[in-house]
Amino acid sequence: MIALDIRQLQSFLVVADELNITRASARLHLSQQTLSAQIQQLERAIGVTLLVRTSRGVLLTPAGVELERGGRELVTDATELAQRVRATETGRLGRLRIACCPYATALFATEVADAMEAAVPGLEVELVTVHTPPEERALLLSGECDAAFMWTPLGDPALHHATIRTDSRAVALSPKHPLAHQDSISLSDLATDPVIRPDIFLSEENLSHWLADPRPDGAPAPRGPEVTKLEDALLMVARGKGIWLAPEPLSRWIPVSTVIWRPVPDAPPSHLALVWTDTAPHALIARMIAEVRTITGYTRAEPTAA
Secondary structure (H helix, E strand, O other): OOOOOOHHHHHHHHHHHHHOOOHHHHHHOOOHHHHHHOOOOOOOHHHOOEEEEEOOOOEEEEHHHHHHHHHHHHHHHHHHHHHHHHHHHHHHOEEEEEEEHHHHHOOHHHHHHHHHHOOOOOEEEEEOOHHHHHHHHHHHHHHOOEEEEEEOOOOOOOOOEEEEEEEOOOEEOOOOOOOOOOOOOOOOHHHHOOOEOOOOOHHHHHHHHHHHHOOOOOOOOEEEEEEHHHHHHHHHHOOOOEEEEEEEEHHHHOOOOOOOEEEOOOOEEEEEEEEEOOOOOOHHHHHHHHHHHHHOOOOOOOOOOO
């Protein structure tokens, strides 16, 4: 019987994804020498050549292609087994905790929870409601939650994500704003409007996206007052102290009568993602990505460990 090392097989599968030793080693946090040695050990164990180097990276041999086809299922099965064993030891067998913000994704999350429990017999999905992305991140990093729904970019290397939905952008205006009568508004129309900043962002990269900064002409987005809560931001908007840019779904889940929502077609879209850490049950995370993308209809391919 051939003795396959799961870690070596996992490394090979990353190389098969990237077709480049340098990129694969960066994803695996290994040196190129260590990664190359793992692949060579795997080739010796099986007795075949799995890949060949080229001037632009590597190519899989027919044997490598065959190992990639069957190897993913083998790694998933082994990972699920290990997770079930650990879960049994810690009393968490069949339990998945998902953090979500009520305005952003709570209603959407209930559909996902139902779909996961239907797809994985015996699984119990618990939804944990928080009010801000920093609270979601804290639950993920502490291990109190296994996954969360958050808009990217995150700007935090400790968090992995997979995009599950793309949303257009909208702007919240005071009903007295000069543009409130328009059906649609461009970023150039908003060039001088200060953008209110709720203190809910994970990084400067995250904040810049929400501000649409820089603007299409390269000009910086005018930064308005910073407030502690989302509700305070909307109050500031209602008083004419600035505007607020947000993913379009928030205009439906936050139907505040004191502000006017209008689409901003030329603002960069927001990408909603499932987010997790290295300690999450990866097999269940992979299953949830598939289930939620079925629900949302999202099909664009991307590396799942982004």
